[in-house]
Amino acid sequence: MKSAPLTYQRASALPDILSGNSEMNSMFIAGGQSLLPMLALRVARTDKLIHIKDVPELNVIEETAREVRIGAGLTHAAFEDGRVPDEGAGLMRDVAADIAYRAIRNLGTIGGSVALADPAADWPLCLIALSARAFIQGQNGSRDLWVDDLIKGAYETSLRDGELITSFMIPKLPAHARVGRCKLTKKKGAFSMSHAIAILAPGYNKAYISGVDTRPLLLRSTSEALARDGAQINLADVIAADLSPYLDAQSYEFRMIHAVASDAIMQALSK
């Protein structure tokens, strides 16, 4: 398992990355925790790897009263270790600490996780649940959009050729926001079979789940019921209603994923 030959360029500034590599097929690498195994297994190929992790724009950490702005190149470990300002309920830190294994967290980045858009990835789910925005730079300028619009499907984003995510903006949660989270894996550290995040706050009641659709799924009826009924919610029924378009209600997947959603929401309600 060794990759095919390639050249390697270490970028230190954003213009280096965006100046174009049109003569060669190239890929960006930050933490490489997904890309390097894929290259080693030769299921991904490139002539050139451009290392982007050291670029300052990808490592910003800014905090205001209303939001947190963080670089796409920040590692999961940076969040786990509390070196990144919190969104208000410790959710990002909790999500980060539960990604894979520490060795991977030391190198893997939040931007890499979102750009790959693996259906089982944790950051897309978390950032969508937090209504985060992604800032993107390309050869032709910059733009920003909701992470919810950036992630289109399994391994599919709306990033165009030559574009990369530079940072995310996460609105801070209202005070006293209650958060619950449940992740089901084959074993600790493995990719999740399903992962649910529930956020309950005045005017903001959202429950999202991965492992059901090709991208994080809003449990719409459940979220509306939470807003309307709070702790009186008939949880089993509304979750079932949200899952049944995607899963056979008699299947074992339905039972397991229903439990994941239920546990996340119960955890939030219990706070």
Added chain:
Amino acid sequence: MSAYSRSETSLIGASLLRKEDARHLNGYAQFIADIKLPRMRDVAFLRSDVAHGYIKSIQKPKGYEQQIYIHGDLPIENLEAGPELAAFRTSPYPPFAHEKVRYVGQIIASALAPNRAQAEDLVEEIEVKIEELPAVVDVKKAIDADAPRLFVHWPDNLFIKARVDEGDHHQLRSAPIRLHRQFKMNRQATVSLEGRGVLAYWDKRADQLIVHLSTQGPHIMRIGLAQALNVPQSKIRVIAPDIGGGFGGKNRLMPEEIAVAAMALRVDFPLRWIEDRREHLMASVHARDHYYDLIVSADHNGRILGIEGDVFIDAGAYALWPTGSFMEASMAARNLPGPYDIKNLAITNYTVATNKAPMGPYRGVARPGACFAIERLIDEVAHHLSKEPIDIRRLNMIKSSQFPYQTVGGYRLDNGDYQTCLERAIDLIGFNTIRDYQKSKASSEHVRRGVGFAFYSEQSGHGTAEWTKRKSRIVPGYESARIKLNSDGSVIIHIGAQNHGQGHETTLAQIAAFELGLDPHAINIDYGDTAIAPFGFGSFASRTIVFSGGAVAKASRAMADKIKKIGAHLLQTHDQSVFIKNGFVCAEHGEVSFSEIARAATIRQELLPPDVNPLLEFTLTYEPSESSGVFSYGTHAVVVDADQRTGNVKIIDYVVVEDCGVMINPMIVDGQISGGVVQGIGTALFEEIPYSDNGQPLATTFADYMVPTASDIPTIRIYHMLTPATTTEYGVKGVGEGGAIAPPAAIANAIADAFREINIGVNETPLTSQRIVKAIMVAEASQQEARRS
């Protein structure tokens, strides 16, 4: 820091810290990938991505033909593998596929290059055309008359079909209780921390092929290589460096190793193949893959009367040298009675050829499957009779007064106290407390606690009688040791076994030190190089402490006798009047050091007694007096919490009560048990290589193949009983495999117990959360059915 973890005057039973740990913990160890030789090239293999097919053409890339090898480029003799039984069908297993490929991962070609990456680049340039054939993937369908044939000259896809028939199974038909159950243990890999590797070159000075090999048995592999390469053994030297685990996976001669050695005869530089993890999961030894279809007969009290049925072993596409895989089937069948006084056994066993990687030995070898079957059957009988499984165990377990006990599977269980072992485990796991806890929980609770038990016995130190019974091509009926006293009184012992993580450098030094009255640190235990080590069979089948321990004891005593004889002469007294202490031969009136004695025996032989030859060196062999084996045994007791919605299982407590006779080094014994239990947990809950209908392995990286890590393992509480063996030195028994045998059964029984109200079927490993949820849903549905009708 003291080298002893507690103050001990006797070395037998001392938890001496391991001598090998200094180099392993400080990074001074040398594994196969650490060996760097000038001009060394790396080998990569082109492996079939088709499970079954005819090779129509192979095109080497232009300009690189000299760096590519395929079948026919090198003269390689076929090695006939399998038991010496006319009924066992043999098939050639050419290192480079010839005419057909028979499993995904089978080698078609090799490429040599300055490094592995470039060798893989070259492999990509080789064009192969394969006409795909339907793959044989299901072990039962494989023996249908119309199944595609792996070997066209065989009448069906069976390596061998055999029968174990003891007692009178006809009378079982009238038994009051007859339960029919199926059990499946799925295919897995061995996943040693270090993969396989081989580095070979022709040494022009020595006029020999040197093969550095990550192996459990260098001498045996040398025999195989000499045969395959048609080269005299005197022209081959196999050297095993430090080995990062083997567990059976490095105890067969594999095609990569033969191919690299054959290529090394052809080229002018060292050649190396270091296995990568994907190759390991695809094409290294595969294990477990058993299917049991059994009927257990019992009386109304739960007394087991007999077991009948079929055992299918999915043995993969080829027989591995030297033994093939028939042992899996025969051991699976013969171990079915377990520790229970069962008088009737009627099993037909099938060793089936399929389009998968060849099966080989893996810690426990067949016994995890047999233990899973019998221990689950015990619990099923208990459940059927609404009795406690521990009561059914108590009722059926062999009593101490029955030892030595000849089982219907043909094993002579030597000694022990199985009943006490079971009772201690029941007590230590807190059985009554768990039952109280279960009663205190509402049935609406998602998480259910369960407790499960399993008992295993581990045949160890078996020699000529057992191996000849198995019709082994190679009979590992003894072990050897060569002991040498250097002229300064320090000792070196070479053994024929092969330490690959078991701490033999420490335990065998303890034995020699005990016999010679020396510090274990003054004794080197060395092994691994066929040019230096006396012939021996290597380490496997939990044999080393019995065989090499015995050989080291015997050689040390012979050395002690000669030392005393010379010492007595130097002290001008009788042989019987002297004793050994702290490196001296002592008499009432004086003492003489080993170094003085060694000086006399090597460079000053005029000082020797007239009837004594010079040199202080002995090469001796040893076999225990009873070669049918000595049996370690134990009870595993497990408590789990299982979520009935998600099937998620958490191990809350794990107790092992085991008896391996006299323990030379209890710390090392605990290490062996812990390691075995971790692997057993892997088998029980995590590890599996599923295959698609067209024979594609679906777990070839750790993304899909789940290996337990530290966070999945509970604290393992280990307790010992000590019934010395009566036929081995010091009363030792082997202990390497037992830890891995019982966990799947104990954990499965615990999960079944957690859901005993709905009687779920817990019959297939690994017990993934999906399998558990499915079993719960099936049980809930049939309960609802039952209520309606």
